[in-house]
Amino acid sequence: MSDYNRYRDLFDEQGYIHISGFLTEEECLAAERHIDSYVRDIAPTLPKTEVMYDDYERPETLKRISRLQLDPFFEEMRSQPKFTKLAKALLQDEVVVQSLQYFNKPPEGDATPAHQDGYYFCLVPNEAITFWVSLDDVDEENGALHYVAGSHKVGILPHKPSSVIGFSQGLAAADLSEFGEERTCPVKRGDVLIHHSRLIHLAGPNTSNPQRRVMGQVYFAERAKMDPAMKEQYDSALQAQRKAAGLN
Numbered sequence: 167m168s169d170y171n172r173y174r175d176l177f178d179e180q181g182y183i184h185i186s187g188f189l190t191e192e193e194c195l196a197a198e199r200h201i202d203s204y205v206r207d208i209a210p211t212l213p214k215t216e217v218m219y220d221d222y223e224r225p226e227t228l229k230r231i232s233r234l235q236l237d238p239f240f241e242e243m244r245s246q247p248k249f250t251k252l253a254k255a256l257l258q259d260e261v262v263v264q265s266l267q268y269f270n271k272p273p274e275g276d277a278t279p280a281h282q283d284g285y286y287f288c289l290v291p292n293e294a295i296t297f298w299v300s301l302d303d304v305d306e307e308n309g310a311l312h313y314v315a316g317s318h319k320v321g322i323l324p325h326k327p328s329s330v331i332g333f334s335q336g337l338a339a340a341d342l343s344e345f346g347e348e349r350t351c352p353v354k355r356g357d358v359l360i361h362h363s364r365l366i367h368l369a370g371p372n373t374s375n376p377q378r379r380v381m382g383q384v385y386f387a388e389r390a391k392m393d394p395a396m397k398e399q400y401d402s403a404l405q406a407q408r409k410a411a412g413l414n
């Protein structure tokens with residue numbers, strides 16, 4: 167069985183896969199250099215909605231950046247076959263490349279609320295994936311992802327507004343156990359976790375390291391189309407939340 171078939175079977179069954187050493191050390195170092203220059207040179211030119219801090223007065227609380235692909239280094243990285251061929255194999259379709267996000271988790275910051283990325287994406291059918299590529303070793307102490315295995319099979323569930331910067335919506339249900347077994351997924355620097363857009367996931371707070379840096383690359387399946395009514399409802403709720411938080 168080829169690696170792709172093995173990954174796809176596992177992905178279909180549990181809604182996620184973990185691949186060790188997806189980026190080489192050399193690629194991690196290059197990504198770090200480009201993130202540093204992006205934060206220094208590009209981030210200050212972007213609106214607050216695209217560069218989010220827990221506290222805008224404290225640079226060390228940088229939380230999330232949209233559109234890392236504005237730097238050609240990242241544009242090239244996310245179009246490499248090791249990303250796109252695997253994305254196509256897992257989604258069993260051609261893919262449409264979406265924004266590359268940077269997720270940091272500063273110490274003392276919030277936990278990431280349980281959610282399904284698909285709720286934000288507003289797609290029908292909701293077929294998309296996220297590559298979560300870590301530049302740090304991540305474990306339970308600095309914000310490891312938790313996946314609810316198999317929950318991609320239950321459909322998109324109701325969400326409600328969250329107060330967490332960068333994650334405006336969290337799952338409405340408080341008890342996740344009815345949707346599958348919750349598994350913590352520690353990773354090493356350079357590893358990738360890939361999850362389906364309907365998979366429920368969350369992350370704890372960072373209680374140890376100075377940072378927990380991750381690149382999140384999303385691909386939509388070509389057959390997945392944006393539902394205009396869902397999108398409009400989502401966008402207007404987000405606008406209202408951003409206004410209330412002073413982010414407009």
Ligand SMILES: O=C(O)CCC(=O)C(=O)O
Pocket residue numbers: 269271278283296298309367368369380382
């Ligand atoms: O890094 C995190 O805390 C959450 C990331 C996430 O939700 C995602 O990549 O879909």
